[in-house]
Amino acid sequence: MTTRVVSLDLDGRTALVTGAGSGIGRACAARLAAAGAEVLVADVDETSAKEVAAAVGGRPLVVDLADPGAADRVGADVDVLVNNAGLQHVAAVQDFPPDRFAHLQKVMVDAPFRLARRVLPHMYARGWGRIVNISSVHGVIASPFKSAYVAAKHGLEGLSKVIALEGAPHGVTSNCVGPAFVRTPLVDRQIADQARVHGIAADRVVEEIMLDRAAIKRLITPEEVAELVAYLCTPAAALITGASVPIDGGWTAH
DSSP, rough: OOOOOOOOTTTTTEEEEEETTTTHHHHHHHHHHHHEEEEEEESSOHHHHHHHHHHTTEEEEEETTSSGGGGGSSSSSSEEEOOOOOOOOOGGGGOOOOHHHHHHHHHIIIIHHHHHHHHHHHHHHHEEEEEEEEEEEEGGGOTTTTTHHHHHHHHHHHHHHHHHHHGGGTEEEEEEOOOOOOSSSSHHHHHHHHHHHHOOOOHHHHIIIIISOOSOOOOOOOHHHHHHHHHHTTTTGOOOSOEEEEEHHHHHHH
């Protein structure tokens, strides 16, 4: 399958992509670099950050977003911020480790807030900025056994809307992209978790659980998500802000 590429010129712009060492983040880093941006490839894994940065001509940024001080060590001169870093833990609420719940909130809600707070003054000064938050279908609906992830994505959606309202007078847009299941290392790990929780074979998880609600029965590619992120940075998308744009094969149409 070939993904159609939108016209995008980010020459002279700097983009920061978190969780860029693999999956959606890697695809976003490659796409924004192809559009001319200087890309900061942020990831907790040093090897991955350096490998992707070398591949896209960007700069590696090794950072643990669970650390509240991490955002202060990121350069503030960022024109495009893609909050992508995320992780998952599957367990019933009564069995969910509180420290794990808190960790997911730090990475997927607190860190995007701190990063936005860090880069918005630069965006405001230039009169232009794009914040794209990689949310999920779980930012608008819930699934069992994912309390921390669902709570974090709902929080990210709310944060994105507030930034959209505050940033509008300054030429800054803020949006969420809401994929269903994307074929990434995170989802590959979820297949084993879901098989354990539901007591079924791993090869049945994709068809019977992950694609059960989708009208289009296939997993999304990281490149398809990256292309939507790119579109939200184009002049044609200047009036799209405060939105949650699904890319879910009809998952949320039910």
